[in-house]
Amino acid sequence: MKRIKNISIGFLVSFLGSIPLGYLNLAGLEIYSKSGWHNLVFFLFGVVFVETFVIYFTLLFAKKLIQNKKLLKIIDLFSILFMFILAFVFYLNFNHTEKSNHFLQEYLLYSPFVIGIILNGVNFLQLPFWTSWNLYLLNKEYISVERDLKYYYIAGTVIGVFLGMFSLIVLLQAIFQKANQFSILIIPVFIPLFFIALGIIQIFKGYKKYKSC
Template structure:
């Protein structure tokens, strides 16, 4: 019963966490639109490869990470800079018409799996996300991590991430009437603004968490 509970809780938390539109989902959408399901699956494998280590170590050191305020502050501030960097990179790519149709293909020579590994490797927002969730689940006794039971929880989270991202990307692609128009007309404006908005939200959270006197 504990094994099933760990898998179910892990799947639910990670599935819901992967559904909101994030930069990994947007990159996955581009890969799916231009390179097909096969490359998308390998991209997602790269994402969950990194996620495996993040979930495992945050699960083991959740309480220690929460107490290390300086480390969490550095992580939060780095996340702001990372989002602004992504906005700038996407803006440059989309505003070079001669190259905009081929920028993703250039990256794909490194394989979608490597792209997933690299992009998720810089996704430091997942550290506070998993640290907070793991602490809550442990305190409320929704999961048990003694001995091998933690591996069932991790397996559930990985299945949830893969299923959630795959579902969102396929659904988004299916509702787009004109993928080329979406890629050429909407993404050049939407993606940089989306990352700037995320950076703004994260910066507000950092201010409220570390600098606000109230």
């Protein structure tokens, strides 16, 4: 019973957590639209490969990580900078068509699995996300981590991340195909603004979190 509960809760948290639009989903959408679902699958394998280790270590050290305020501040700072860097990179690529296409061709020469590992490896937002969630689930005793039970929880989270991202990317591609001209006009503006908005949100969250420190 505890095994099923761990898998179910892990799946639910990670599935819902992976649905909001983020840069990993946008990268997956680009790979899917340019090189098909099989490369998307390998990209997601790379993402969940990194995610497995992140979830495992934040599960083991959740209480210690949440108490390390200095480390959390550094993670939050890198998260903010990373959002603005992504906005700038996407803006340059979309507004230099020839360079963008050349960049994309070179980009797709690499293994989608390796791309997934690299992009998720610099995904600083997942550390506070999983640390907070794992600490909450442990404190409320929604999951059990003694002996091999933690591996069932991790398995549930990995499945949830994969299916959540895959579902969103396929859905977005279907929407953009039906509104192709609209997406051509909107995406070059929307994606950089989206990352700028995420960076601003992170600034406000960080200010609210640390203003009393």
